[in-house]
Amino acid sequence: MWGMASSLPLRRAGLVAAAVASVFLLSACNPGGGAIEDYSGLPVNDHAGDAEGHEGAAEDEVQAAWLQQGGQIAVTIPGSSTCPVVGSSIRVLDKAGEGNRVAVDVVERTEDEVCTMDLVPHTTVFWTPVDVTTTEELVVEVVGETVTVPVK
Structure with missing residues (x-):
């Protein structure tokens, strides 16, 4: 009887710890909607099947593609090299x-900003939202x- 009574608080503590850990794990599965990376140029096709959707698109067109086997979405927008979109x-x-x-919001630029008149691609990468699918x-x-991104 003594051993069972002393283990009850430990069991409760274990259940609480498991519940807290579950909350953290589940929240990690739902990435935020903010950009995780942005850079000048097109996405790099560093793995077979990456950057699907960019094949054949012109650099002066808005493009979107799956990256990391569908875990990320790359959106490429042409614009000024000094004031990229x-x-x-x-x-x-x-x-x-x-x-x-999905809709991608862009960083607002000031009206009085001086920008070059060149046209270069700029890519922003996002985690794929959990409510969309690659299928x-x-x-x-x-x-x-x-822009339509093909089935992965």
Whole structure:
């Protein structure tokens, strides 16, 4: 009887610890909508199957592609090299099965900013939102344009 009573607080502590750990693990599975990386140029195809959706697209067009076997989405927007159009966040407009559509918001630039008149691609990478899927075409809306990323 003595041994069972003393182990009860330990069991409760263990259950509480497991519940707290579950919350942290589940929250890690739902990445935020902010950009995780941005750089000048097109995505690098460093693994077979990466940057799917960029093949054949012109550098002066908005492009979107799956990266990391669908775990990330790269959005490339042409613009000035000194004032690039950079994605700031991604949000789901229609979940998988209901349209599989996202919108990418961009960093606002000031009207009086002096920019070069060249046109270069700039890529922003986001974690793929949990409410979309790679098994359907993904529609990406950005800067007034719509791009469709093929099924992964």
